[in-house]
Amino acid sequence: MKKFFLGFLLMVLMLPIAASAVYTSPLPTNIELLVMIARIADYLFWxxxxxxxxxxxxxxxxxxxxxxxxxxxxxxxxxxxxxxxGIIVAMLAYGIRTFLLQAGTP
Known part of the structure; x- marks a missing residue:
């Protein structure tokens, strides 16, 4: 009986590991650093x-x-x-973000 409970406990504990093997990230892996910084700055602006x-x-x-x-x-x-x-500083930061994003892309 102890072996059954131990086996069942191990199976339950290992189930999330097996499920996480199928997990794929919703984020694309080839995001450029400048684009990621621009997105963060955009969220901070709002x-x-x-x-x-x-x-x-x-x-x-x-x-x-x-x-x-x-x-x-x-x-x-x-x-x-x-x-x-604060609004003026946010608008200036957003303008700098836009300028850097346009200057960084050919």
Missing amino acids: ILLAISIVFIVYAGILFVTAAGNTEQVERARHIILYAVI
């Missing part, structure tokens, strides 16, 4: 843009709920300023 928009909305809520509180108004202005600077 993430940074989304975060900046969330901060602009948050600053707008701070403006609306300030009710004459000058500290909260100044805080909201600084948040909007830094969010706009």
Whole structure:
């Protein structure tokens, strides 16, 4: 009985190894380094843009709920300023990415 359970346990433990032998990667293997960096930069651009928009909305809520509180108004202005600077930096980085991608391909 012990041999049966040991054999069954080994079979169950080896099953993922046999299944992984059939696995093929969904990514192509011949991606150039520049293209991969461009894809990562593209994802980071959209993430940074989304975060900046969330901060602009948050600053707008701070403006609306300030009710004459000058500290909260100044805080909201600084948040909007830094969010706009973030958007500008993201756009510049995206432009550099596009330039390098076009310069790297013949």
